[in-house]
Amino acid sequence: MARGSAARLLAPARALFSKHYGPELPTPFLGGLRHFAGLARPKEEKEGWRDIMEKIRNIGISAHIDSGKTTLTERILFYTGRIHEIHEVRGKDGVGAKMDSMDLEREKGITIQSAATYCTWDGHQVNIIDTPGHVDFTIEVERALRVLDGAILVLCSVGGVQSQSITVDRQMRRYEVPRLIFINKLDRMGADPWKVLEQARHKLGHNCAAVQIPIGLEGELRGLVDLVQYKAFYFDGVHGEKIIPDEIPLNLASFATEKRRELIEVVSEVDDILAETFLNDEPITSDDLEMAIRRATISLKFIPVFMGSAFKNKGVQLLLDGVVNYLPCPIEVTNHALDQTKNEEKVSLSGSPEGPLVALAFKLEEGRFGQLTYLRIYEGTIRRGDFMINIQSGKRIKVPRLVRMHADDMEDIQKAHAGEIVAVFGVDCASGDTFTDGSVKYTMTSMNVPEPVMSLAIAPASKDMGGQFSKALNRFQREDPTFRVGLDRDSGQTIISGMGELHLDIYVERIKREYKVEAVVGKPQVNFRETITQRAEFDYLHKKQSGGQGQYGRVIGYIEPLTEGSDPKFQFENMMIGQAIPSGFIPAIEKGFKEACNSGSLIGHPVENIRVVLTDGAAHAVDSSELAFKLAALYAFRLCYPKAKPAILEPIMLIELKAPSEFQGPITGDINRRKGMIMGNDQEGDDCILTAHVPLNNMFGYSTALRSMTQGKGEFTMEYREHAPVTQDVQMQLMNNYKKTKAAE
DSSP states (O other): OOHHHHHHHHHHHHHHHHHHHOSOOOHHHHHHHHHHTTSOOOHHHHTHHHHHHHTEEEEEEEESTTSSHHHHHHHHHHHTTSOSSOOOTTOTTSOOOTTOOSHHHHHHTSOOSOEEEEEEETTEEEEEEEOOOSGGGHHHHHHHHHHOSEEEEEEETTTBSOHHHHHHHHHHHHTTOOEEEEEEOTTSTTOOHHHHHHHHHHTSOOOEEESEEEESOGGGOOEEEETTTTEEEEEESTTSOEEEEEOOOGGGHHHHHHHHHHHHHHHHTTOHHHHHHHHTTOOOOHHHHHHHHHHHHHTTSOEEEEEOBTTTTBSHHHHHHHHHHHSOOGGGSOEEEEEGGGTSEEEEEOOOTTSOOEEEEEEEEEETTEEEEEEEEEESEEETTOEEEETTTOOEEEOOOEEEEETTEEEEOSEEETTOEEEEESOOOOTTOEEEOSSOOEEEOOOOOOOOOEEEEEEESSGGGHHHHHHHHHHHHHHOTTOEEEEOTTTOOEEEEESSHHHHHHHHHHHHHHHOOOEEEOOOEEOOEEEEOSOEEEEEEEEEOOSSSOEEEEEEEEEEEOOTTOSSSEEEEEOOOSSSSOGGGHHHHHHHHHHHTTSOTTTSOOBOSEEEEEEEEEOOTTTOOHHHHHHHHHHHHHHHGGGGOEEEEEEEEEEEEEEEGGGHHHHHHHHHHTTOEEEEEEEETTEEEEEEEEEGGGOTTHHHHHHHHTTTOOEEEEEEEEEEEOOHHHHHHHHHHHHHHHHHO
């Protein structure tokens, strides 16, 4: 706008102000007029992105299976106005919870895929990811926590801290995610939130304290006392949507005072500002306590514990207040990227929407309109129609469509900025790829992907379905890093591997439903491993003359076992002195040893926990080549491997089972028969809770056996713990079976 037109536009306001207040027009007033006239952006607006970012919360909801995560998410969506009616996870209406959008999820009453949604509460935008509780889908939790700023750990007030609660808490620690605890199901018979709080302290090692106490328990649950605000809250209305504040009931007054003091003491231990006020015996206001809890939670020194019953509509709104008050906004969390131009130097990201674009593709999903890629934007702004660079592949990609997800529904948006979780269509990438606008070459650190523990052979029932079958396997492999597809070199069969029976069953069912392919499935096979137990030396000369250029390569060195827990599982080291082998052939030697480790001689499974050291060798001026040295390494390994006393490793599972105490004898006897080792035995009311380490190979069909032993009253969870050596008799049996299979072929 020209200066003349600007002056004309401001003249009436200037004249009016001068008439009443004098000739000088103050700068703020002038700035405001300019802003409304569209002439300039005041400094406050330029810095306004911080205000926007402070109003964003990215949270995940994680827990042990059947603790009420999806029910809690459903209530959150209802109270924030995102949905207008409530459907239960196993609802009789056949609709199912909003966040369980897959038919399989609604039929089985479990969450299989993590689902993203967003809502607003108290002027804040809350992006939520509801994650599965079953251990077979642990990668869904892993990648959700990788991109979130905060989390809610849901614990059942009856079951307490269970095996998968420990696993998801470990994942939260890995990604340094500040969290709240929500003790759910206070309406259930046997609910004891104080027992669960103690378990969180001892089993999970949390520094935590209750910020609420319940008014009544089990069928008598009526409301909650907020220890920070020091008020009672009751939930009225058909769905508990009306919150009624009231005075604390007289019968709970002394207990509330005691628990508030405990809360102040625990937070004071980790927050200096509150400690000073507390030690000086000065009055601590609700605001003082709230700010101290926020500081301690964000710095990972304290975890506030909320209570309620999502199913009975009690306490969810107060938990939402806790999310807003205590969990960090995107700019309060330090995120790092690796600068590829500076040898992967760590770079802190500012979280500013005005910076260069940095976004992580953390989840892929086949949508109705092609591949849907979920992005967490760490810095910068992305607009529909923009171009962005996939740092891993180097491809320049246009963003044809940008959406915000609400379970399986989507809302088209024109742009999204740092701190937001969105999805894009038509972007060819893999899970874990980083996108930038091209001005920087950053990559985000990758997430932890556990190794599959179970495999099975699969083939389409008819050959004409082969195309759809391959398409399904390729898609699932791209979506889920723990789902692997391979080819058995001996039998030519397609082998799928995953985290457990349920994991693989779900994918077989999805192939049938989504691609209309009937699949023939073999018996599940355990993913054994091989290893060595002692050092063995090799000295092998590969020499071949067949007219023309020959092959010549000699490798000398040794193999030895790695110490337990080493990473990576295969290590190669060149300790040669001099140039007996030209340096250009060293990568080929490493490749040869790596290939040899893909299949051990005992049962044909991969060899791990092995270190290969090259100490000497020889080369020929004419006949040496990469192929010659690769083959020399391959044959050297096969010759020295038997001398290193190889052993077979099998996956050991951590089993946690709960059943009435009267069945403890048969259950214990059955675990012993399965060569399991009982690690813990606790009593909880009339139930016994056993934890045991059992070989996965002995766990097939256990759910049926447990049901028949306990008249259908027993339940168990199972998760991978480690690979451990098998006993000598099992090793001989596995080797004999392998020899018979090879002979039959």
